[in-house]
Amino acid sequence: MARSAAFWAIVRKDLRTYYFKPPNISWGLVFPLAWTLMFFLRSGGGLDIARLLPGVTAMSILFGTTSMLAVTITFERRVAAFDRLLLAPLSLEALMLAKLGGAVLFGVLNSAVPLILGFILTDLAAVQWLVVVPAILLTSFSAALVGLFVAVSVSEVFEAQTFSNFLRFPMVFLCGLFLPLTELPGWLRPLSYALPLTYGVDALRGGLGGGLHLPLWLDFTALAAFCLALFLLSLRNIRRHWIA
Amino acid sequence: MIEESQPGPGETPPALAVSGLAKRFDDVQAVDGADFIVRPGEVFGFLGPNGAGKTTTIKLLTGLARPDAGSIAYFGADFTRRLKAAQHLFGVVADGNNLYPELTGRENLEFCAALYGIGRAEARNRVEELLERFGLDYAAGRRFGGYSRGMGRRLCIAAALVHRPRLLFLDEPTTGIDVPNAREIRRMLAGLAADGTTIFLTTHYIEEAERLCDRVAFIVAGRIVRQAAVEKLLDGARDRRIIELQLDTAPEPLLSALSEHFPTNRWEPRAGKRLRLISTAEIELAPPVAFLAERGAAVLEARRLRPSLEEVFVEVTGLAAERLSAEKGGRRG
Numbered sequence: 006m007a008r009s010a011a012f013w014a015i016v017r018k019d020l021r022t023y024y025f026k027p028p029n030i031s032w033g034l035v036f037p038l039a040w041t042l043m044f045f046l047r048s049g050g051g052l053d054i055a056r057l058l059p060g061v062t063a064m065s066i067l068f069g070t071t072s073m074l075a076v077t078i079t080f081e082r083r084v085a086a087f088d089r090l091l092l093a094p095l096s097l098e099a100l101m102l103a104k105l106g107g108a109v110l111f112g113v114l115n116s117a118v119p120l121i122l123g124f125i126l127t128d129l130a131a132v133q134w135l136v137v138v139p140a141i142l143l144t145s146f147s148a149a150l151v152g153l154f155v156a157v158s159v160s161e162v163f164e165a166q167t168f169s170n171f172l173r174f175p176m177v178f179l180c181g182l183f184l185p186l187t188e189l190p191g192w193l194r195p196l197s198y199a200l201p202l203t204y205g206v207d208a209l210r211g212g213l214g215g216g217l218h219l220p221l222w223l224d225f226t227a228l229a230a231f232c233l234a235l236f237l238l239s240l241r242n243i244r245r246h247w248i249a
Numbered sequence: 250m251i252e253e254s255q256p257g258p259g260e261t262p263p264a265l266a267v268s269g270l271a272k273r274f275d276d277v278q279a280v281d282g283a284d285f286i287v288r289p290g291e292v293f294g295f296l297g298p299n300g301a302g303k304t305t306t307i308k309l310l311t312g313l314a315r316p317d318a319g320s321i322a323y324f325g326a327d328f329t330r331r332l333k334a335a336q337h338l339f340g341v342v343a344d345g346n347n348l349y350p351e352l353t354g355r356e357n358l359e360f361c362a363a364l365y366g367i368g369r370a371e372a373r374n375r376v377e378e379l380l381e382r383f384g385l386d387y388a389a390g391r392r393f394g395g396y397s398r399g400m401g402r403r404l405c406i407a408a409a410l411v412h413r414p415r416l417l418f419l420d421e422p423t424t425g426i427d428v429p430n431a432r433e434i435r436r437m438l439a440g441l442a443a444d445g446t447t448i449f450l451t452t453h454y455i456e457e458a459e460r461l462c463d464r465v466a467f468i469v470a471g472r473i474v475r476q477a478a479v480e481k482l483l484d485g486a487r488d489r490r491i492i493e494l495q496l497d498t499a500p501e502p503l504l505s506a507l508s509e510h511f512p513t514n515r516w517e518p519r520a521g522k523r524l525r526l527i528s529t530a531e532i533e534l535a536p537p538v539a540f541l542a543e544r545g546a547a548v549l550e551a552r553r554l555r556p557s558l559e560e561v562f563v564e565v566t567g568l569a570a571e572r573l574s575a576e577k578g579g580r581r582g
């Protein structure tokens with residue numbers, strides 16, 4: 006009871022003080038819209054929204070989670086407020102899940118923006134929600150974990166920002182958001198498969214009625230494995246470096 | 250140097266018992282085999298210069314850093330390898346004001362209450378009570394980022410008390426705080442102690458330790474060089490006679506000549522062209538004043554000082570008192 010109260014207090018505070026701030030909300034809204042518009046213009050008006058939607062959704066998630074989490078944790082460590090969390094009678098696992106929770110929730114909310122747009126603009130009758138919802142959750146979770154991984158690797162806020170950008174911009178191109186993996190040069194493809202977002206986008210594509218590139222079970226297994234591995238790795242690094 | 254061993258039957262165990270605590274950072278032995286006991290209800294002071302290992306000690310004791318060696322027991326139970334399980338027993342006031350700048354004073358306290366699993370209704374009462382007690386009710390709705398340093402420190406102390414800990418750690422609670430706020434904070438800490446909260450505080454203000462603490466440990470370069478009741482330490486210094494001279498020139502070049510001529514006095518140079526002579530016998534002032542004048546150093550003023558913890562600290566550690574900061578205003582003789 007006490008523990009879940011602490012957990013939700015952290016999630017609530019992070020959403021309020023960091024995520025639900027006008028600049029961040031506009032990222033989640035403006036970015037997917039801008040990209041959709043760009044593709045719309047490029048395609049000369051005839052736009053296959055169903056084909057575009059998985060990539061835009063994945064991007065909304067990516068831009069709502071990774072750097073947000075990395076920056077907020079790094080900021081809290083700089084002002085030593087993070088020590089308060091480490092001093093609370095809350096296990097490190099629960100604490101880090103709470104920090105991730107805010108980012109995951111924000112990622113999920115961000116993903117709703119392009120999905121709602123998709124509903125308005127086109128017929129999404131073929132959507133398999135049982136695939137889309139877990140795909141959004143796992144993609145958000147893995148993207149947040151990449152942010153945590155960044156936070157453990159840096160000590161200054163600007164480093165967190167730079168490092169997350171360094172990771173997320175290439176991911177937009179390498180993970181099949183807009184450019185099918187088959188169009189990437191062969192030597193780049195192993196890199197694509199080493200990134201969790203690739204599997205998230207593929208699962209989203211499957212659920213939203215586009216063609217799958219990999220089998221669905223493989224997408225979900227890979228996503229889950231990435232999440233678990235990144236979480237354990239980050240916990241180990243936190244124990245090693247932050248409680249040294 | 251521990252003055253007592255394990256409690257006998259029927260005795261209350263110490264609030265905190267530490268033995269052999271050690272921590273090394275690359276090339277610095279930050280804490281070097283510290284042994285000490287904090288008794289329930291007392292104010293225990295860790296007094297030492299910058300870099301002595303005070304902050305590191307608090308981090309080791311509270312689970313923010315991992316000791317290389319040593320054992321830590323709270324209220325009679327060993328928590329060395331499971332400090333997480335002890336964290337609800339104590340509150341910690343860090344050396345900086347580390348609340349959330351985006352939240353208001355009240356929201357910060359409510360958040361801290363939630364971290365300790367305190368329910369909403371109870372938290373609300375507790376928060377209002379603390380805001381009032383720390384004189385912050387008028388600023389409760391303002392963002393913490395806009396607080397002055399003194400207000401911020403007070404809120405940080407309130408935040409550490411939200412879950413009613415039996416033991417409170419404070420890392421240099423008045424450092425960097427203006428004098429009126431520092432005085433107010435000391436008054437509040439004395440009040441807390443009177444209400445039965447055990448207090449462990451670090452400081453580099455000798456006067457603060459003397460005024461506030463029941464017992465002190467002197468820590469220098471990671472080692473505790475002496476620990477005892479403040480009264481007992483002062484008793485040992487009662488027979489000292491101390492006179493401080495205000496010169497018109499720096500006293501340092503004359504020190505060896507003075508020591509040679511007046512071997513029964515101890516001579517201590519101070520910042521601001523001041524010089525102290527300390528002796529266990531009655532001091533005759535005329536000869537040294539004449540001696541100084543012959544060497545071109547005029548005595549502008551002389552005043553008698555009451556023996557204080559400062560003399561004890563200087564004698565025990567061999568450090569110049571200036572290694573610790575004196576507070577503005579100084580003490581009166």
Ligand SMILES: Nc1ncnc2c1ncn2[C@@H]1O[C@H](COP(=O)(O)OP(=O)(O)O)[C@@H](O)[C@H]1O
Nearest residue numbers: 274277279297298299300301302303304305306
């Ligand atoms: N994280 C750290 N890494 C390396 N050295 C450290 C670290 N923390 C403290 N130190 C060193 O340990 C010594 C004790 O520091 P500290 O406990 O902060 O002293 P105090 O609080 O008494 O001023 C200092 O020499 C300091 O430079």
Ligand SMILES: [Mg+2]
Nearest residue numbers: 303304305344
């Ligand atoms: Mg310190």
